[in-house]
Amino acid sequence: MTVITLTLVYLSHSRIKMLLRGVKPILWLIIFTVLIQILFGHGGTVYFHLWFISITSLGIINAMMIFVRLLLIIIIATILTITTSPSMIALGVETILVPLKWIKVPTETIGMMVSIALQFIPTLIDELDDIMNAQRARGVDFGKGKLIKRAQSLVSLIIPLFISSFRHAEHLADAMEARGYSDEVKRSHYQLVAWTKLDWIALLFMILLTAVVVLVRS
Amino acid sequence: MDKQIILKNVDFIYQPDLPSEKQALTNVSLEIENGEFMAIVGKTGSGKSTLVQMINGLLKPTLGEVTVGDIKINNQTNNHNLSELRQKVGMIFQFPEKQLFEDTVLKDVAFGPLNFGDDEPTANTKAIKALSIVGVSKKLYDRSPFELSGGQMRRVAIAGTIACEPQILILDEPTVGLDPNGKNEILKIIHQLNEKGVTIIMVTHDMDVVAQNANRVVVMNKGRVSSDSTPRELFANPELIANNSLALPDSVQIYYDLVHDGIQLSQIPLTANEVVEQITQKRSGVK
Numbered sequence: 001m002t003v004i005t006l007t008l009v010y011l012s013h014s015r016i017k018m019l020l021r022g023v024k025p026i027l028w029l030i031i032f033t034v035l036i037q038i039l040f041g042h043g044g045t046v047y048f049h050l051w052f053i054s055i056t057s058l059g060i061i062n063a064m065m066i067f068v069r070l071l072l073i074i075i076i077a078t079i080l081t082i083t084t085s086p087s088m089i090a091l092g093v094e095t096i097l098v099p100l101k102w103i104k105v106p107t108e109t110i111g112m113m114v115s116i117a118l119q120f121i122p123t124l125i126d127e128l129d130d131i132m133n134a135q136r137a138r139g140v141d142f143g144k145g146k147l148i149k150r151a152q153s154l155v156s157l158i159i160p161l162f163i164s165s166f167r168h169a170e171h172l173a174d175a176m177e178a179r180g181y182s183d184e185v186k187r188s189h190y191q192l193v194a195w196t197k198l199d200w201i202a203l204l205f206m207i208l209l210t211a212v213v214v215l216v217r218s
Numbered sequence: 219m220d221k222q223i224i225l226k227n228v229d230f231i232y233q234p235d236l237p238s239e240k241q242a243l244t245n246v247s248l249e250i251e252n253g254e255f256m257a258i259v260g261k262t263g264s265g266k267s268t269l270v271q272m273i274n275g276l277l278k279p280t281l282g283e284v285t286v287g288d289i290k291i292n293n294q295t296n297n298h299n300l301s302e303l304r305q306k307v308g309m310i311f312q313f314p315e316k317q318l319f320e321d322t323v324l325k326d327v328a329f330g331p332l333n334f335g336d337d338e339p340t341a342n343t344k345a346i347k348a349l350s351i352v353g354v355s356k357k358l359y360d361r362s363p364f365e366l367s368g369g370q371m372r373r374v375a376i377a378g379t380i381a382c383e384p385q386i387l388i389l390d391e392p393t394v395g396l397d398p399n400g401k402n403e404i405l406k407i408i409h410q411l412n413e414k415g416v417t418i419i420m421v422t423h424d425m426d427v428v429a430q431n432a433n434r435v436v437v438m439n440k441g442r443v444s445s446d447s448t449p450r451e452l453f454a455n456p457e458l459i460a461n462n463s464l465a466l467p468d469s470v471q472i473y474y475d476l477v478h479d480g481i482q483l484s485q486i487p488l489t490a491n492e493v494v495e496q497i498t499q500k501r502s503g504v505k
Contacts, residue, residue: 138330139333
C-alpha cells in the first residue's frame, strides 16, 4: 500500500511540502494514537512494565501500522484534493451514486451540493479572517484566558460566520434561480468525462488490489 | 502638536519564506499628529488596508517599527500584550455589520468596553453614549441587531467601536454600500468625532469624501507612499492622479473643465460651496 501511495505521489507531481502541510493539523491526533498503542498494547515480548503501562513488541508494531495507515489516508486524500478540481470531485460523487437513482435518490442535487460545499470553503475562510480581525479590534484576545472566556470569544466568531453563511447561501440560491437552475430539469455538464481504456485499467487494478488486501488479511 | 503615530521604515511581507510570499509594504515612513483627519487612497492592492492594520497591531511590521503614543510595535512584539493599543486605536472595517453577534443592540455595543476591562454599568453607559452619537434611538436598544436595516446595522457596528472611546479611529471604506443619505450621516458622525479631538484615518476610494473631509491625503502605490499632501495640493497634480488611477472629485473636475474652456478660477475648489463662491467671484470680477 505504501509503495502504491508513493507511486501516486510521484505520478501526481505534487510537492512533498504540500503533502506534509496536510498532515500538520492532525499531527497531535496521530502522536496521541501512536502513544496509546505503544503504552497500552498487549502481546509479544514485554520490554517494560509499570503498573498498567507496558511496552510490548506487538504494541510497537501495532503503533507503527497505525501511524503508517493514518499517514497514508491523509496523503491520499491530499493528493485527491490537489489533483482534482472540486467540480470533478462532485461529478465523481454523482456518478458513483448513479445506482441510487433507481430508488429515486436525487443524485444530481447531491452532486451539486458537494461541489457548492467544496467551493465555499475558501470563501468562508476569508470571511472568518475578516470577522476575527473585527473582533480582535474590539478587544477579543483569542486563545487567551480561562476556558469559559475562550468559549465566549468563539461565540463572537461563530454567530457572525453562521449569519454570513446563510447570507451567502441565500444570494447563491437567488443567483442560481435567476439563471434558471432547477432540480427538475435534466442538466448537461460543462466538463465531459469519457470512459477510456485507462479507466478500465485503473478500475481493474483497484478491484485486484482490494481482493489482494482482503485475501492477505483474512 | 505632538506626533501620535510614527511609522519608521516599515516593511511588511505576507507569508514570508513561502512561495506565496508577497511584499505588501516597502519602506513606509509616516508621522501622524493628534487630531488629524487623514485619508489614505490608492488602487486595490496598493497596501492601504495593510497599512492601517499595522497601526492597531493586527499586523506586525516585518521590518521597521510602529509607534503609537508610547507603545512600540515591531516584529518582536508579543500578540497578547496589545490590549492597550487596541483600545487606543479603534478600527472599523469594511462592512462592519458583519461583526454583530449579540442578542440585543445594547449588549453588542457594550461588548468592546467589556473586553477592555470595564465593569457592566460603565460599559453600558459608554454603549448608550456611543449609540446616541451615531443616532440610534432608544427604542432599538433591546432589539436584535439582525432585525435592523442595513444603515442602522452599520451605525450600531460603528457605535461598537466608538464605545471603546479610542483616541484614534481607523475606518476602512466606511461608506461602501450605503445610500447617499446613510453615507452623509456616517460622514457627519466621523466629523463630529474629529472635532472632539479624535484622530481619523480613513481608507477610501471616494475622492469627494477626501476633498470635503480630509486635511491630509496619502496616496499609496505598490506598497509605497507615493504622495503625502493636502487634498488641494494632490488635486493640483493631475499627472499624479492619473498615475494612481484615482478619480477627481466633482468640484475639481468642474475646475479643470473650466480651465479647458479658458476660465481660470483663483484656486482649486474642494466643495460645492467653494465652486459656487469662486464662480460668483469670477463673474463679479468680469463685470
